[in-house]
Amino acid sequence: MRILLVGAGGVGSAAVAIAARRSFFETMVVADYDLGRASRAIADHDARFVAAHVDASSADAVAALCREHRITHVLNAVDPRFVMPIFDGAFAAGADYLDMAMSLSHPHPTRPHSETGVKLGDDQFAVSDQWSAAGRLALCGIGIEPGLSDVFARYAADELFAEIDEIGVRDGANLTVDGYDFAPSFSIWTTIEECLNPPVIWEADRGWYTTPPFSEPEVFHFPEGIGPVECVNVEHEEVLLIPRWVKAKRVTFKYGLGDEFIEVLKTLHKLGLDSTSPITVRGMQVSPRDVVAACLPDPATLGDRMHGKTCAGTYVTGTGPDGRPRKVYLYHVVDNEWSMKEYGHQAVVWQTAINPVVALELLATGAWSSAGVIGPEALPPVPFLDLLTSYGSPWGMEER
Amino acid sequence: MRILLVGAGGVGSAAVAIAARRSFFETMVVADYDLGRASRAIADHDARFVAAHVDASSADAVAALCREHRITHVLNAVDPRFVMPIFDGAFAAGADYLDMAMSLSHPHPTRPHSETGVKLGDDQFAVSDQWSAAGRLALCGIGIEPGLSDVFARYAADELFAEIDEIGVRDGANLTVDGYDFAPSFSIWTTIEECLNPPVIWEADRGWYTTPPFSEPEVFHFPEGIGPVECVNVEHEEVLLIPRWVKAKRVTFKYGLGDEFIEVLKTLHKLGLDSTSPITVRGMQVSPRDVVAACLPDPATLGDRMHGKTCAGTYVTGTGPDGRPRKVYLYHVVDNEWSMKEYGHQAVVWQTAINPVVALELLATGAWSSAGVIGPEALPPVPFLDLLTSYGSPWGMEER
Numbered sequence: 001m002r003i004l005l006v007g008a009g010g011v012g013s014a015a016v017a018i019a020a021r022r023s024f025f026e027t028m029v030v031a032d033y034d035l036g037r038a039s040r041a042i043a044d045h046d047a048r049f050v051a052a053h054v055d056a057s058s059a060d061a062v063a064a065l066c067r068e069h070r071i072t073h074v075l076n077a078v079d080p081r082f083v084m085p086i087f088d089g090a091f092a093a094g095a096d097y098l099d100m101a102m103s104l105s106h107p108h109p110t111r112p113h114s115e116t117g118v119k120l121g122d123d124q125f126a127v128s129d130q131w132s133a134a135g136r137l138a139l140c141g142i143g144i145e146p147g148l149s150d151v152f153a154r155y156a157a158d159e160l161f162a163e164i165d166e167i168g169v170r171d172g173a174n175l176t177v178d179g180y181d182f183a184p185s186f187s188i189w190t191t192i193e194e195c196l197n198p199p200v201i202w203e204a205d206r207g208w209y210t211t212p213p214f215s216e217p218e219v220f221h222f223p224e225g226i227g228p229v230e231c232v233n234v235e236h237e238e239v240l241l242i243p244r245w246v247k248a249k250r251v252t253f254k255y256g257l258g259d260e261f262i263e264v265l266k267t268l269h270k271l272g273l274d275s276t277s278p279i280t281v282r283g284m285q286v287s288p289r290d291v292v293a294a295c296l297p298d299p300a301t302l303g304d305r306m307h308g309k310t311c312a313g314t315y316v317t318g319t320g321p322d323g324r325p326r327k328v329y330l331y332h333v334v335d336n337e338w339s340m341k342e343y344g345h346q347a348v349v350w351q352t353a354i355n356p357v358v359a360l361e362l363l364a365t366g367a368w369s370s371a372g373v374i375g376p377e378a379l380p381p382v383p384f385l386d387l388l389t390s391y392g393s394p395w396g397m398e399e400r
Numbered sequence: 401m402r403i404l405l406v407g408a409g410g411v412g413s414a415a416v417a418i419a420a421r422r423s424f425f426e427t428m429v430v431a432d433y434d435l436g437r438a439s440r441a442i443a444d445h446d447a448r449f450v451a452a453h454v455d456a457s458s459a460d461a462v463a464a465l466c467r468e469h470r471i472t473h474v475l476n477a478v479d480p481r482f483v484m485p486i487f488d489g490a491f492a493a494g495a496d497y498l499d500m501a502m503s504l505s506h507p508h509p510t511r512p513h514s515e516t517g518v519k520l521g522d523d524q525f526a527v528s529d530q531w532s533a534a535g536r537l538a539l540c541g542i543g544i545e546p547g548l549s550d551v552f553a554r555y556a557a558d559e560l561f562a563e564i565d566e567i568g569v570r571d572g573a574n575l576t577v578d579g580y581d582f583a584p585s586f587s588i589w590t591t592i593e594e595c596l597n598p599p600v601i602w603e604a605d606r607g608w609y610t611t612p613p614f615s616e617p618e619v620f621h622f623p624e625g626i627g628p629v630e631c632v633n634v635e636h637e638e639v640l641l642i643p644r645w646v647k648a649k650r651v652t653f654k655y656g657l658g659d660e661f662i663e664v665l666k667t668l669h670k671l672g673l674d675s676t677s678p679i680t681v682r683g684m685q686v687s688p689r690d691v692v693a694a695c696l697p698d699p700a701t702l703g704d705r706m707h708g709k710t711c712a713g714t715y716v717t718g719t720g721p722d723g724r725p726r727k728v729y730l731y732h733v734v735d736n737e738w739s740m741k742e743y744g745h746q747a748v749v750w751q752t753a754i755n756p757v758v759a760l761e762l763l764a765t766g767a768w769s770s771a772g773v774i775g776p777e778a779l780p781p782v783p784f785l786d787l788l789t790s791y792g793s794p795w796g797m798e799e800r
Contacts, residue, residue, distance in 0.1 A: 263667065269581075271664065271695055273691075281686050281694045284684045286686055288691055291681050291691045294680065294681045295671055295672040296672070
């Protein structure tokens, strides 16, 4: 297996550190728009790792880099506006493709808060037949959420339930960062994108529909000492992926944002600072959202000042195999202190990065194989969960 | 009188419209960094008005333009970061100078919320002797606030009180703007500057000192139907100007910001988006505060969608000439509907712009004359108030 990792930011750098301990691949080319950043990501690792420059907005540049290094698998670890050129570039070069976020949505032009427009991943699913016909695999949404959360959903359907009422992905943390008034633990660009777009919900008798942002607030109790966190509906890939392969009456995603973060996001939106369209500022063209991101500390650099745990998981309700009501939360918790000490990467990016590395190893060994554009819930969940545990990062399950 | 107006934004354009109805000056050169904006400001007016390009950050450019047009008076109507080059350029060219905001403050390096650092206007007062020696006048802070509010303070001291306890400038409005979630009625650049700097207070036995932002909230009742508005301490020139010429035990400035605006300002500060220092965004250097300003509608263009009234005034408490306690609010209200219909300029910029035009006319007629760096309260208030009224914009007074 010869891997091209596109993006040497927080998640990409953590993926390098995780993959470096495994032997399933021959080479990993780590490419970034900033060659220095790619070089820093591989600096402490063995000769299988090579740094390269790439412009992720160019499918041709991605394809050329694949051909140069005889790449078999492309792992996309940049922000989701670059999904399509990387996805197209991998296909053009005959490589398989993995990502952790799918192609972007566009709200319904007139009823954004009740109907979907272009949905997350639509642009990728539209060419699934071409990928299948070519025998190529695009495994989409294989980070933590989407990713492990989807594996949990499939595991619940296969092993724990006779019938499922709701699959509700629930994400919460008790992370704090010393020395900053406000320091998001994940890419603010992506957080704005997912939180300010109209949240999407799936129901068996209604299909996909949307609501206003921050809808249906709910206090969810997270395990391992994190405790209660206020969660709200957020647009996320799981709601688009899970219903395609797993039978349930309802699928939702709620994110434990907290009051302060919601207030910040609302204010950014009110002022137009969430916009990605360039505006003219003293003769220069800049996107306000890029400016917001540039004002805040890089979340990948905050690990030393961060404290607490982050939890991703899937809450499933329905009827168990014994015919009785069942409620289960399947989850994965990372303590920042542990991930910093063990890997030198903060908890949120480390927790995202481990999943595509596990998936690549399953593809390398043949435990997973498929073609076309698919989500993680299309593949058998047990090999994934077992290999994740053997990486030293076990998952948990609570009956509720 | 030959006037150079620097800045054809909201206030500058309104000043042109007001001055166009008066005959006290020979020419007014309207200069802006954007020549097109200067040309639009003078488009409907007579041949005394000339448009020009100027770089307000260059004292040499300002001085050269003064010499070219034999300017006698420079009126500065750009944002306060350009005060010093325009002030210095006017002096170099032998012109008198007027502004509506003074040179910027810098917080105390270690005790910003209790002690002053560099105060508003300090850089200008530092060279007052040079202006006096040259027989040149710098009349600073002659907008609405500072400006008319300072004239009110001097009027109260001269005509209404034997002894003053507190002079409290109080500004409030009930303006709304159709079609925008958030649309400030005045320059957001200046509003951020004055609201996020530590507010300054003057007390006779303590001198100037500072507090944390948004301190001492107070509900003040504004006249002419505006009603109660929550006001908080804000750094403003009046607190630096009034105690130099008017005897009082305490001088404050409170601005009726409202809860929503305060929340927006706090969020901008928390994210570093209030900063004026350039940051690197995709290879370009931009100041976050400039980006915030560019995201929001230009307040000068909102007049047609704006409704309501704005009030500026000075609340004075103490002992009247009869020895009895007295409380008086001297104020000036502009109804946006009136200013749009009468002048085509929205209420807030129009209310700011009328005062320097009145002051220029008093200097032209000789009713006002002085030298050195002074504030409006250094000059006799009655001629100013009478001429303001004869411009068709009377002031009011409430005994409380």
